[in-house]
Amino acid sequence: xxxxxxLTLVGNDRPGIVAxxxxxxxxxxxxxxxxxxxxxxxxxxxxxxxxxEGERPALEAAVAPVAEALGLHIxxxxxxxxxxxxxxxxxxxxxxxADRAGIVAxxxGALAEAGLHILDLESDVGGSDDAPFxxxxxxxxxxxxxxxxxxxxxxxxxxxxxxxxxxxxxxxVG
Amino acid sequence: xxxEILKYPDERLKTLxxxxxxFDQALRDFVRxxxxxxxxxxxxxxxxxxxxxxxxxxxxVDCSVTRKPVPNHxxxxxxxxxxxxxxxxxxxxxxxMSVPDYTGNVIRAERIHLVAQDLDGNTQEFDCEGFEARAVxxxxxxxxxxxxxxxxxxxxxxxxxxxxxxxxxxxxxxxD
Numbered sequence: 001x002x003x004x005x006x007l008t009l010v011g012n013d014r015p016g017i018v019a020x021x022x023x024x025x026x027x028x029x030x031x032x033x034x035x036x037x038x039x040x041x042x043x044x045x046x047x048x049x050x051x052x053e054g055e056r057p058a059l060e061a062a063v064a065p066v067a068e069a070l071g072l073h074i075x076x077x078x079x080x081x082x083x084x085x086x087x088x089x090x091x092x093x094x095x096x097x098a099d100r101a102g103i104v105a106x107x108x109g110a111l112a113e114a115g116l117h118i119l120d121l122e123s124d125v126g127g128s129d130d131a132p133f134x135x136x137x138x139x140x141x142x143x144x145x146x147x148x149x150x151x152x153x154x155x156x157x158x159x160x161x162x163x164x165x166x167x168x169x170x171x172x173v174g
Numbered sequence: 175x176x177x178e179i180l181k182y183p184d185e186r187l188k189t190l191x192x193x194x195x196x197f198d199q200a201l202r203d204f205v206r207x208x209x210x211x212x213x214x215x216x217x218x219x220x221x222x223x224x225x226x227x228x229x230x231x232x233x234x235v236d237c238s239v240t241r242k243p244v245p246n247h248x249x250x251x252x253x254x255x256x257x258x259x260x261x262x263x264x265x266x267x268x269x270x271m272s273v274p275d276y277t278g279n280v281i282r283a284e285r286i287h288l289v290a291q292d293l294d295g296n297t298q299e300f301d302c303e304g305f306e307a308r309a310v311x312x313x314x315x316x317x318x319x320x321x322x323x324x325x326x327x328x329x330x331x332x333x334x335x336x337x338x339x340x341x342x343x344x345x346x347x348x349x350d
Binding site: 084086088089168169170171172173174 | 215216217218219220221222235240241242244266267268269270271275277305308309312313
């Protein structure tokens with residue numbers, strides 16, 4: 001029986017992490033699915049769906065030597081999900097402004113209340129140490145329509161002095 | 175009757191299509207079948223002949239059927255289409271009947287000027303914008319063996335900076 005697992009790996013970034021991890025998984029007979037891998041704050045982070053014939057300890061044993069060699073923390077869970085379960089986003093939101101405590105909580109709190117289901121979120125801090133700015137980029141599904149989201153965003157924009165942009169996504173099928 | 179759609183990774187989708195030279199009944203019959211195929215797909219606003227394995231420069235687009243209305247020219251039959259002018263850039267999400275179960279962000283020109291022939295071989299010209307311009311560019315790519323997969327961008331490449339430019343432009347007094 002082949003199960004899907006969610007493999008999370010985090011550690012100091014260095015070249016070759018992806019190649020060595022995926023090579024170990026391939027050698028163990030693992031099949032890779034959707035993944036998010038990126039550098040955050042000098043760390044490299046991997047969240048990876050792996051399909052594997054066997055139980056969790058066997059998969060963990062396959063990854064452990066390379067994780068140890070690269071100094072990566074491992075977290076591994078069997079998951080219910082599988083491939084082809086993506087939801088289509090119908091709205092894309094960008095928020096940016098001077099970095100202030102609680103900005104993400106206020107923006108996402110207001111959006112959640114207005115019916116936003118976040119499918120994908122990227123955020124970053126730019127600017128200098130003494131004048132940082134925060135940027136949020138969200139794709140999601142507007143369960144209660146986009147007008148409710150726009151209203152919520154406009155309120156946050158006024159209260160927090162941030163720039164907001166909401167655009168609907170009409171996916172073209174051709 | 176709907177024709178069979180080639181699905182990636184079928185290598186034939188990478189074929190360069192040939193211009194149409196014969197504007198005959200066979201062409202009209204094929205275009206009718208191609209239209210039926212486009213309309214049979216869920217949410218399909220366009221189709222190109224190579225998607226059904228006919229490697230000729232024929233594109234159909236109909237953006238009058240979108241969920242939210244967009245500027246459009248109705249049902250367009252574009253034979254040997256050429257884009258002669260481009261303007262602006264915009265990120266949009268695309269999927270494709272030939273690439274099931276995957277959608278991604280692609281940058282396209284916002285406005286295009288288009289020269290194409292109709293079913294009788296007469297030259298016609300169109301100015302398309304927004305979603306319709308996107309659909310035409312997506313379908314015309316098929317004629318050159320390109321899929322939207324060849325043009326994917328990550329969200330980090332979104333042109334969100336344009337807003338800043340526009341705001342500045344609005345606040346700047348006209349120079350002329």
